[in-house]
Amino acid sequence: xxxxxxxxxxxxxxxxxxxxxxxxxxxxxxxxxxxxxxxxxxxxxxxxxxxxxxxxxxxxxxxxxxxxxxxxxxxxxxxxxxxxxxxxxxxxxxxxxxxxxxxxxxxxxxxxxxxxxxxxxxxxxxxxxxxxxxxxxxxxxxxxxxxxxxxxxxxxxxxxxxxxxxxxxxxxxxxxxxxxxxxxxxxxxxxxxxxxxxxxxxxxxxxxxxxxxxxxxxxxxxxxxxxxxxxxxxxxxxxxxxxxxxx
Amino acid sequence: xxxxxxxxxxxxxxxxxxxxxxxxxxxxxxxxxxxxxxxxxxxxxxxxxxxxxxxxxxxxxxxxxxxxxxxxxxxxxxxxxxxxxxxxxxxxxxxxxxxxxxxxxxxxxxxxxxxxxxxxxxxxxxxxxxxxxxxxxxxxxxxxxxxxxxxxxxxxxxxxxxxxxxxxxxxxxxxxxxxxxxxxxxxxxxxxxxxxxxxxxxxxxxxxxxxxxxxxxxxxxxxxxxxxxxxxxxxxxxxxxxxxxxxxxxxxxxxxxxxxxxxxxxxxxxxxxxxxxxxxxxxxxxxxxxxxxxxxxxxxxxxxxxxx
Numbered sequence: 141x142x143x144x145x146x147x148x149x150x151x152x153x154x155x156x157x158x159x160x161x162x163x164x165x166x167x168x169x170x171x172x173x174x175x176x177x178x179x180x181x182x183x184x185x186x187x188x189x190x191x192x193x194x195x196x197x198x199x200x201x202x203x204x205x206x207x208x209x210x211x212x213x214x215x216x217x218x219x220x221x222x223x224x225x226x227x228x229x230x231x232x233x234x235x236x237x238x239x240x241x242x243x244x245x246x247x248x249x250x251x252x253x254x255x256x257x258x259x260x261x262x263x264x265x266x267x268x269x270x271x272x273x274x275x276x277x278x279x280x281x282x283x284x285x286x287x288x289x290x291x292x293x294x295x296x297x298x299x300x301x302x303x304x305x306x307x308x309x310x311x312x313x314x315x316x317x318x319x320x321x322x323x324x325x326x327x328x329x330x331x332x333x334x335x336x337x338x339x340x341x342x343x344x345x346x347x348x349x350x351x352x353x354x355x356x357x358x359x360x361x362x363x364x365x366x367x368x369x370x371x372x373x374x375x376x377x378x379x380x381x382x383x384x385x386x387x
Numbered sequence: 388x389x390x391x392x393x394x395x396x397x398x399x400x401x402x403x404x405x406x407x408x409x410x411x412x413x414x415x416x417x418x419x420x421x422x423x424x425x426x427x428x429x430x431x432x433x434x435x436x437x438x439x440x441x442x443x444x445x446x447x448x449x450x451x452x453x454x455x456x457x458x459x460x461x462x463x464x465x466x467x468x469x470x471x472x473x474x475x476x477x478x479x480x481x482x483x484x485x486x487x488x489x490x491x492x493x494x495x496x497x498x499x500x501x502x503x504x505x506x507x508x509x510x511x512x513x514x515x516x517x518x519x520x521x522x523x524x525x526x527x528x529x530x531x532x533x534x535x536x537x538x539x540x541x542x543x544x545x546x547x548x549x550x551x552x553x554x555x556x557x558x559x560x561x562x563x564x565x566x567x568x569x570x571x572x573x574x575x576x577x578x579x580x581x582x583x584x585x586x587x588x589x590x591x592x593x594x595x596x597x598x599x600x601x602x603x604x605x606x607x608x609x610x611x612x613x614x615x616x617x618x619x620x621x622x623x624x625x626x627x628x629x630x631x632x633x634x635x636x637x638x639x640x641x642x643x644x645x646x647x648x649x650x651x652x653x654x655x656x657x658x659x660x661x662x663x664x665x666x667x668x669x670x671x672x673x674x675x676x677x678x679x680x681x682x683x684x685x686x687x688x689x690x691x692x693x694x695x
Binding site (some may be wrong): 181 | 420468636
């Protein structure tokens with residue numbers, strides 16, 4: 141892990157009318173770090189991720205992602221990051237190979253780069269035989285591994301994973317995390333959200349958002365010590381009051 | 388509830404294959420399995436919304452095909468997707484569901500009070516504008532408002548944060564204590580412990596049925612939890628151990644089983660400790676633990692992920 145900073149946020153804030161969804165959050169994520177971004181539903185995670193990925197302008201504060209300013213260089217940010225979510229990643233009506241080609245094109249790779257990286261990707265995942273299969277017909281676990289590989293196709297410096305393992309079988313879930321470790325070992329920064337508290341243990345550091353603010357940030361070991369808890373699940377329950385009235 | 392050799396196909400896809408189980412009155416029974424395992428298809432058959440291709444299912448002593456109207460009056464069903472009227476208020480939704488079943492909110496208020504009390508401050512809010520946790524509680528109220536004899540909940544906690552999930556299971560525990568039979572599905576293995584009995588489901592088949600404790604106890608071989616600060620390197624080292632059978636990260640530890648069935652846990656601890664220190668792990672910890680539902684599920688999957 142190098143000492144460089146991949147994500148830098150200072151007093152990052154987003155208001156919607158009178159409601160402050162993200163309230164002056166400040167943190168850094170190092171290059172090659174696996175950073176868990178946790179919080180209850182409605183705590184502001186999605187809004188924060190949308191700002192960091194250049195999809196939503198902050199109301200105030202500052203943030204740089206992969207060395208670029210998310211206010212002024214949002215398009216550049218998008219080129220340097222990868223993104224996948226549980227809800228949407230790949231086109232179900234396109235085949236595996238077509239999805240890879242489409243995303244390679246969107247990220248500006250040459251035909252040759254796309255071909256080489258697609259072959260390599262399918263080989264590594266053991267999907268070569270399924271290249272012509274429509275994505276809608278492959279099992280969810282495969283789909284999520286494929287979506288992650290596609291999000292990494294343009295070799296981004298940072299990859300954002302929004303609940304990548306929701307509903308996935310327990311073995312695939314663990315294989316997915318091994319892919320995360322490998323990406324991080326190769327220098328990619330991984331910014332990941334999850335509702336599985338055992339996965340919080342797999343992160344180098346974890347932040348927990350509570351009502352728009354960062355309620356706690358540290359290594360899993362530090363957080364468990366600070367809250368006198370045996371597991372990250374207990375830490376989360378102590379800290380994250382669900383913000384029921386924040387709908 | 389009694390289900391025998393139940394099967395359902397969609398074209399060439401087998402969604403359910405030879406499903407057998409019973410649920411006793413007053414039980415809190417859970418179906419645990421990943422997306423695509425067949426949980427929703429099963430629930431739709433049991434609530435008379437789909438007709439099975441094979442086998443029989445009886446709910447409250449009634450046949451799911453022949454007696455569908457009687458079953459519909461007596462079951463409560465909370466589908467996986469939020470299915471209330473988004474443009475109606477919280478209270479309007481409840482009144483609507485009560486009136487469909489020929490009752491009124493006033494007549495049933497006592498029954499749903501413990502849950503409704505948590506959303507009553509927002510009675511005038513449009514259902515579509517509620518947070519995830521509140522939508523879920525409103526949907527539960529709507530499924531309960533006609534006093535069903537059995538309640539089906541299809542993945543009520545999917546995508547819900549750990550705190551709201553816990554609260555929701557507390558509510559189900561209260562309903563069970565009042566005698567209601569509850570059948571619930573979830574992809575979260577850690578929720579199995581909240582059930583009296585569970586069925587593990589994968590690719591349309593049941594991998595096992597029993598109490599959470601009995602499923603863990605049926606694991607059948609020593610299970611070791613290994614820990615070291617450098618988990619990634621630890622996993623690789625354990626995989627490289629010549630007798631490794633399975634090596635899975637598990638929270639802050641790595642769970643290990645050995646392919647040699649005749650070795651005791653104590654033997655394995657000694658062997659692994661020696662091996663790991665030779666591999667340069669100065670203070671790796673190794674201890675024997677009881678298998679949980681997720682360990683059992685992975686073993687029953689054959690230790691390999693689902694294939695196409």
